[in-house]
Amino acid sequence: MEKILSALAEQNRIKIIELLKTKPLTVGEIADKLQLRQPQASKHLKVLHDAGIVEVLPRANRRIYKLRPEPFQDLDAWLDSFKSIWEDRLDQLDDYLNELQKKERNNDD
Amino acid sequence: MEKILSALAEQNRIKIIELLKTKPLTVGEIADKLQLRQPQASKHLKVLHDAGIVEVLPRANRRIYKLRPEPFQDLDAWLDSFKSIWEDRLDQLDDYLNELQKKERNNDD
DNA sequence: CAGGAATATTCCGTCAAGTGAATATTTAAA
DNA sequence: TTTAAATATTCACTTGACGGAATATTCCTG
Known part of the structure; x- marks a missing residue:
């Protein structure tokens, strides 16, 4: 999970995947749309690729990058847990405070 | 979104929020369970707090930390987009390849 | 009010990550 | 086979984040 989150935790890479959400794109197109220099675009795409977030389709001398669904599914499953x-957190807090008070009473013995 | 993702993109902090998923805890309890020194625990909690991921409940000289639901809801909504x-990406790729070919044909004119 | 427990903050050193510039690599095309 | 386009890689630099140690702060208790 850390690998995925780290790869996503950067402004330019967030923009890249939001671009790719619509459709696959080449490095040049991504660099253009995001006002990035080509080497930076390639570097960010490498990070995303190493994290398994995008995959590459070579087509002549272009590289088409597209999103892979797996990491997003993983994130989604993790978030589910x-x-x-946001359903029963009040109960959790009550429980915890009661528990704390019980401990404190025990210490008084 | 970057702030949330950055705060989550670290092993110790991932462990912290997974601990807090069960119930709120004090700094000392978190440090104990994760084999962290207290200052490091405090620092990581500060990062999580600055990102709005946890909130603090002072109780005497303890600080009880608990998860806030909002950032998780935000992440969830973002992921939804x-x-x-992982539903129609094949169609997207087809569309894109067709588009590319069309462009190339035009260039041949 | 002195002492101790729980927590936060600061300082320092190190290392990873980001940027820019230059260069290498691959592939198509003349 | 030379040239150009698209992309990747390398190098140098800078900055930010993390860990450790020490210290400050806050609050309770005797």
Whole structure:
């Protein structure tokens, strides 16, 4: 999970994947649309590629980059495990405070 | 989105929020469970707090940290906007390749 | 009010990541 | 086979983030 999150935790790369959300694009097109120099675009795409977030389709001397669904599905599944916190978090806090008080009472013995 | 992702993109902080998923905890408890020194725990919690991922409840000289649901909801909503890629991405690629070929044919004129 | 527990902050050193510029690589085309 | 286009890689530089150690702060308790 850290690898995916790290790869996504950068402004330019966020913009890149939001671009690719619409459709696959070549390096040059990405650099153009985001006002990036070509080497920077390639570097960011390499980070995304190493994290498995994009894949490459060579086509002549172009490289078409497109999103891979897996990391997004992984993230989604991971996030699911946090969904409980916006359902029953008040109960959790109550439980915890009660527990704390119990400990403190025990210490008084 | 970058702020949230950056805050989450670190192993120790991932572990912290996974701990807090169960219930709120104090700094000392978090440091204990994760084998972190207290200052490091405090620092990571500060990063999470600055990103709005956790909130603090002072209770005497303890600080109880708990997850805030909002950033997770935000992330979830953001991820939703990518769901299409694992539904109709093949069509997208087809479209794109057709488009590319059309451009190339035009260049031949 | 002195002492101790819990937590936060600061300082320092190190290392990873980002940018820019230059260059290498690959492929198509003349 | 030389040239040009598209992309990747390397190098040098700078900055930000992390860890460790020490210290400051806050609050409770005797």
